[in-house]
Amino acid sequence: MKIPKHVIFILVAILLTGCRTVTEEDKQSSATTITPLENTREILEPTTSANSVIPPTSTTTTSEVQQWQLTYVSDKNSGLHGIYAINICNQSPTQFCQEESSLLLEFDRPISDIDWSPDGQQVVFVSEGNLYIADWDGQNIIQIPSQPGSEFAPQWSPNGKQIAYIYVSDKIPAQVRIYNVDTMEVRRVFNDVLHPKRIYWLAGGGFAYIAPISDVDRTELINIVDSDGMIIQQFPRNPVEFESLLDMDYLIDTQQIVFSAVTRMPSLGPLNDIYVINESENINLTNGLGNNLAPTWSPSGFWITFMSNRSGNYEIYAITPDGTDLLQITHNPANDTYPVWRIFR
Numbered sequence: 001m002k003i004p005k006h007v008i009f010i011l012v013a014i015l016l017t018g019c020r021t022v023t024e025e026d027k028q029s030s031a032t033t034i035t036p037l038e039n040t041r042e043i044l045e046p047t048t049s050a051n052s053v054i055p056p057t058s059t060t061t062t063s064e065v066q067q068w069q070l071t072y073v074s075d076k077n078s079g080l081h082g083i084y085a086i087n088i089c090n091q092s093p094t095q096f097c098q099e100e101s102s103l104l105l106e107f108d109r110p111i112s113d114i115d116w117s118p119d120g121q122q123v124v125f126v127s128e129g130n131l132y133i134a135d136w137d138g139q140n141i142i143q144i145p146s147q148p149g150s151e152f153a154p155q156w157s158p159n160g161k162q163i164a165y166i167y168v169s170d171k172i173p174a175q176v177r178i179y180n181v182d183t184m185e186v187r188r189v190f191n192d193v194l195h196p197k198r199i200y201w202l203a204g205g206g207f208a209y210i211a212p213i214s215d216v217d218r219t220e221l222i223n224i225v226d227s228d229g230m231i232i233q234q235f236p237r238n239p240v241e242f243e244s245l246l247d248m249d250y251l252i253d254t255q256q257i258v259f260s261a262v263t264r265m266p267s268l269g270p271l272n273d274i275y276v277i278n279e280s281e282n283i284n285l286t287n288g289l290g291n292n293l294a295p296t297w298s299p300s301g302f303w304i305t306f307m308s309n310r311s312g313n314y315e316i317y318a319i320t321p322d323g324t325d326l327l328q329i330t331h332n333p334a335n336d337t338y339p340v341w342r343i344f345r
Contacts, residue, residue, distance in 0.1 A: 068299055069342040070096070071104065072307075072316050073111045073125075076334035082106040083114060083123065085342065086329065093300030096318070096329060105138035112338055113152055117160045120344025124154040124163055131165060131179070136344075144179050145186055151177075153198045164189075164199045164207070176209065190229050197245070203252050206232070210245045220245040222259060236261070236275065236282045243270065249304075251297040256321070258295045258304050274306050276321050285323045294338050305329070305339040 069085040076082075083105040089095040105123065113126040116136075124133050129150035134141040144151070149169030156163055161181055168174040176190045176199050190196070193211050197220070200208040205227035212218045219240055224233040235257055236242070248259035257277045264270050265288070272291040275282040286292040290310025297304060303318040311328070314335040318327045330336040 066299075066343055066345055069120075069344075070298075070305060070316070070318075070329065071114065071116070071123075071340050071342050072101075072330065072336050073114060073338045074330070074332060074334050074336045075110070076332045076336075080106050081109060081111045081127075083111065083125070084336075093298065093302040096327070101330070104136060105134055107132075107138075107141075113154060114338055114340050115154050115156050115163075116340060116342045117156050118158060118343075119160060120342045123342075124156060126152050126154065131163070133163075133181070136342075145184065155200050157201045158203055164201060166196055166199060192229070198247060200248065200250060202250060208248065208250055208257075210248060222248055222257060224250075235259075235277055237277060237280070238282070241282070246272065247294050249296045251301050253301060256297075256301070258297060258321075260293050260295055260306070274304065274319070276304070283323065285319050285321075296340055299341055299343055305341075307337045307339060 068088040084101040087097040089097040109127045131144040154165040163179045198210040222235040242261040244262040246260040271288045274285045290308045295306040316329040
């Protein structure tokens with residue numbers, strides 16, 4: 001049966017009336033807006049619930065989008081020590097979701113120095129001087145083979161096959177060691193590096209490590225080296241300004257470095273601050289407000305997250321690389337520490 005033209009026009013009009021195009025204004029109004037921090041105003045308040053878990057997608061395809069979580073360590077759940085996660089809203093590089101943080105992993109001893117495997121499925125962490133590897137949800141926890149002494153600052157390799165870390169004991173100076181995840185073997189590398197404090201994997205097989213110039217000159221440097229240990233660059237600018245370098249992170253896309261360091265002010269004593277290195281200077285982002293530690297770049301490079309006790313106990317904060325926006329991410333009576341980003345599908 002042939003449908004009359006006037007009936008077709010009526011049907012089309014009805015359909016058009018029931019549809020509405022999503023405009024840019026609609027998208028913006030539905031998004032969560034980040035508000036700069038004023039007087040350390042809280043924007044997120046994680047709860048003590050241990051039942052909320054964010055599982056990663058079990059299968060990956062080219063159509064799937066990477067997901068980001070900001071993870072951190074806290075003992076807020078009845079004294080147990082856990083790794084918690086906060087989502088990034090709609091995969092926006094600028095928006096933290098204003099929702100409960102989720103417990104991923106819980107341990108009966110203190111946790112520190114966490115790092116995620118490149119696929120986000122496993123985490124390495126330090127507890128009481130020993131290294132442990134676990135699945136993202138706390139299953140299959142194993143201890144990395146160790147000797148008497150302490151292990152700290154673990155960093156997963158870009159291919160997920162190895163973990164670099166620092167080993168130190170009463171009998172020998174600090175060493176850089178690498179653990180092979182598949183063979184469970186441990187070997188020492190960079191034997192000529194004196195007193196290393198941190199070791200970081202870089203893309204292309206290179207490394208960055210923090211160490212003093214020598215036993216005589218204790219000025220500490222961030223050394224960028226190739227896979228053979230050949231020094232390519234050294235930072236920060238004017239290193240003699242700093243009493244000690246504590247932590248760093250390297251943004252692969254822009255090759256920009258953020259680090260934390262101790263300076264000493266005659267009237268205030270030692271200060272721990274966060275700095276970004278630009279072409280000519282070290283830019284102080286935190287300016288002596290509390291102890292500021294463990295800086296890390298967000299995957300997009302939009303935020304630098306760090307831990308600070310400026311409010312009385314340690315909380316997680318985020319700041320833009322130019323220092324114009326500051327956000328307080330957590331707000332708990334317990335200490336929230338060691339922010340690290342997890343990327344998964």
